[in-house]
Structure formats: C-alpha cells, structure tokens
Amino acid sequence: MKMIFAIVRKEDEGFVIERLNKEKISVTKLSSTGGFLRKGNATLMIGTEDEQVDTVLQIIKEECSRRQEVMMNPAYSAGTKGPVMGYAAPPVTIEVGGATVFIVNVEQFIKL
Template sequence: MKMIIAIVQNEDAHLLIDALMDKDFSVTKLATTGGFLKVGNTTLLIGVEDEKVEGVLEIIKEFGKNREQIITTTTPSAYGTGMYSSYPVSVQVGGATVFVVDVEQFLKF
C-alpha cells in the first residue's frame, strides 16, 4: 500500500478531488499554505494499493496544470531610504508536488 501526498493550488483542488472520487479513490483534504507566494494551497492524502498508484498519478497530472500568474514584487528604491518600488513579475504557479510513500500499516476503526 502507498500514501500519495499531493500538494496543489486551491483553484485546482476541487476538480481534482471530484475526478479522484469519480474513480472511487478516497481522498483527505488539508488546507495548507505555500512558502513561495505565501498563498493557500491544498494537500491531498490518498491511500491506494500499489497497482493503483499510476492511475492516481495520471489524474493528478491531468488536473494539476502549470500556468503563469502576474504578481507584484516590492524592492527597496535606489533613490532613498525607506522608499520602495513595485513592479509586476510573471511566475509559474499551479502544478502538483507529489510524494509517494510506503505504508507500513493501515488501520481503520
């Protein structure tokens, strides 16, 4: 048995969870926060038999797409202390970070 831990953007989570549940995979959703953009994301815990791992990974690939997003960054200005300049920067967001971990024991009470 494996535990798949998938970290996705909040806006991708709903469709991904629906797709997993449509294929009869059990999913636990955790609200988490990313370190890079400091925005909310969703961590999914999916316990599956070894032979079903590839099926889950294909669904995650389908719904966890990368895309560009414009963010505003602030840097200190060269013209004086305490002054800052803001400018837009394009960054890649979305996608999925996935861990597949062996499960030593599974119990359900």
Template sequence: MKLILAILSNEDSSTANHLLNKNGFQVTKLATTGGFLRAGNTTLMIGCEDEQVEEAMGLIEESSRKRTELVPTAAGYDMGRYMNLPMEVQVGGATIFVLDVEQFKKV
C-alpha cells in the same frame, strides 16, 4: 500499500478531488500554505494499493494546470521612493510524494 501526498493549488483542488473520487479513490483534503508565495494551497492525502499509484498520479496531473501570475516583489528604492515591482512566477501544477505505508487500520 502507498500514501500519496499531492500539493496543488486551491484552484485545482476541487477538480482533482472530484476526479479522484469518481475513479474510486478516497481522498482527505487539507488546507495548507506554501512557503515561497505564502499563498493558500491544498494537500490531498490518498491511500491506495501499489498498482493504483500511476492512475492516481495521472488523474492529479490531468486536473492540475500550470499558469503564470504576477506577484509583488520586495520593495526597491528608486528616485526617492519605495516601489513594489511585480514579478511573473509560474504557479499551479502539483507536487506529489508517494510514501510506503507499513500498516493501515480503519476503525
């Protein structure tokens, strides 16, 4: 048995959750915050059999798209004033961890 931890953008989480449920996966959804952009994201926890891992990962990948956004950078000093210059960064997509589950019990 495996535990899949998938970290994805809030914008993609509902689609991924719906797609996984539609295909028979049970999902626990956690609200989390990223460390780099300090933006909200979602972590999905999915327990599944070993042979279902590739299918689940494919569904997550299908529903998680990458996009670019402008985010403010650290303030810089220019001509006697402080400025925040936006920087273009790539967001979205998914980070997926697959862990072995030694024991599972549902009570």
C-alpha cells in the same frame, strides 16, 4: 498499499478531489500554506492500492498543470512596512500550478 501526499494549489484542489472521487479513490484534504508566493495550498492524503498509483498521479498531473499567470506586485520602499501608495511595480509573469508529490509505503492499514 501506498500513501500519497500531494501538495497542490488551492485553486486546483477541487478539481483533483472531484476526479479522484469519480474513480472511487478516497482523499483527505488538509489546508496548508507555504512556498514562494505564500499562497494557499492543500495537502491531499490519498491512501491507495499499488495498482492505482499511476491513475492518481495522472489525475494530479492533468488537474494541476503548470501555467503562466500575471501577478501585480505593490511597490515597496526601503524602510517601510507596507506598499507605497500611488506607485506600482510592473506586473510579473510567473509559472504557477504543478504539484509536489510524496509516495510512501504503508506498512499497515486499519479502518475503525
């Protein structure tokens, strides 16, 4: 048995959970934040049999594909604590999506 921890973007979590549930794979969601953009994430805890690991990984890969997104950054000036009103930095194209996945062996599983 394996425990899969998948850290995905908040925008992708629902699609992953729905697909896993269709395959009768249970998942527990933990809300989390972090990363470069400090955006909302979800950490999915998925306990599964060894034979289903490839299926889980394929679902995560399909639902969390990397894509380009345009981000509008407010302009900041040295010494200020917030954006400078009336000025805008140029939009930046960034790559979003994907997932960080950890797979660990489960020594014992007990459902109470």
